[in-house]
Amino acid sequence: MTQVETVPMELSRSETSAEPALFQSAGLMAEAVLAVVVVPTFRRPAMLAETLASLAAQRTAVPFAVVVVENDAAGLAGLAVARRRLAEGGLQGLAFVETAQGNVHAINAGFARAMAAFPRADHILMIDDDEVASPGWLDAMVAAAEGHDADVVGGPVVPRFRDEAPRVLARHPVFWPSHDRSGPVPMIYGTGNCLMRRRVFDRLGHRPLDPRFNFLGGGDMDFFTRCRRAGLRAFWVQEALITETVPADRARIAWVLRRGMRIGSINRAVDLKHAPGLPGRLRIIAKDVAIVPVALLRAAGMLLRTGNPVIAAHPLAVSAGRLAAWAGVEQQPYRAGQTT
Numbered sequence: 001m002t003q004v005e006t007v008p009m010e011l012s013r014s015e016t017s018a019e020p021a022l023f024q025s026a027g028l029m030a031e032a033v034l035a036v037v038v039v040p041t042f043r044r045p046a047m048l049a050e051t052l053a054s055l056a057a058q059r060t061a062v063p064f065a066v067v068v069v070e071n072d073a074a075g076l077a078g079l080a081v082a083r084r085r086l087a088e089g090g091l092q093g094l095a096f097v098e099t100a101q102g103n104v105h106a107i108n109a110g111f112a113r114a115m116a117a118f119p120r121a122d123h124i125l126m127i128d129d130d131e132v133a134s135p136g137w138l139d140a141m142v143a144a145a146e147g148h149d150a151d152v153v154g155g156p157v158v159p160r161f162r163d164e165a166p167r168v169l170a171r172h173p174v175f176w177p178s179h180d181r182s183g184p185v186p187m188i189y190g191t192g193n194c195l196m197r198r199r200v201f202d203r204l205g206h207r208p209l210d211p212r213f214n215f216l217g218g219g220d221m222d223f224f225t226r227c228r229r230a231g232l233r234a235f236w237v238q239e240a241l242i243t244e245t246v247p248a249d250r251a252r253i254a255w256v257l258r259r260g261m262r263i264g265s266i267n268r269a270v271d272l273k274h275a276p277g278l279p280g281r282l283r284i285i286a287k288d289v290a291i292v293p294v295a296l297l298r299a300a301g302m303l304l305r306t307g308n309p310v311i312a313a314h315p316l317a318v319s320a321g322r323l324a325a326w327a328g329v330e331q332q333p334y335r336a337g338q339t340t
Contacts (some may be wrong), residue, residue, distance in 0.1 A: 069109050187225065
């Protein structure tokens with residue numbers, strides 16, 4: 001059996017700052033691992049502890065390990081949480097520092113490490129550091145991948161509001177998943193609850209997210225768009241439930257509107273990437289113009305259907321985000337010091 005190279009657990013913070021440290025749980029046998037859960041983390045140590053506890057509580061016979069990617073090289077609070085969890089036992093895996101800051105760099109580093117460190121792992125999963133997996137999550141995802149020969153599997157991420165959310169926000173679409181029943185789907189949209197087979201990375205690269213989305217976000221949407229365009233099969237598992245902690249600063253109308261605008265910016269960036277040349281750019285401009293009346297009609301329909309003006313404003317915010325991106329204005333929530 002192959003053991004993953006590691007460094008002594010007693011390394012000091014000053015020593016880790018010179019070169020990213022790699023920690024592993026005691027007795028980890030890499031060749032026995034068949035599934036790996038990647039957990040990127042940035043300045044959410046308390047939430048990360050809950051995430052790792054939920055992974056330790058998985059009811060599964062699948063030999064799996066975690067790969068925790070600390071993306072705060074200055075603070076290292078997440079690394080400390082991961083080290084404690086791995087040292088306690090009950091959860092096998094690795095933790096290391098990715099010094100290149102940003103969402104895409106952290107996720108890519110986690111995927112690449114998972115592929116290299118665990119050569120027999122066919123299932124590479126991901127969960128965010130503000131999420132909690134249900135006890136049967138991993139089994140449901142792996143069973144769907146194998147039972148339906150799916151390349152990519154997604155599942156629902158539902159909100160868990162830290163404080164009671166305003167009623168106008170509780171059912172807002174930015175907090176709820178894109179699909180609501182199990183079965184084949186054209187694509188999934190986010191890495192917060194996903195599984196990819198090793199063959200996906202062999203085809204699209206072991207660092208598949210595009211760095212141009214590093215601070216804007218949307219690297220996952222671009223990645224899954226490329227999966228769809230490559231003909232890879234996607235499957236949705238409604239039973240593979242994950243809950244996401246929504247802090248008080250996100251349960252606000254202003255945050256929801258900004259999130260809608262960022263979705264519009266991401267959509268346009270992905271469209272532009274896959275429509276090269278002058279004809280492609282002209283199609284994107286035409287879409288930018290056409291989306292305004294479409295958004296107005298959708299907003300009116302949503303208002304009639306829900307009676308909720310904040311929900312009805314969502315397509316307008318998405319449209320505004322596209323137009324803002326056209327003018328060169330984009331949010332960068334994954335830059336250090338910004339709010340996602």
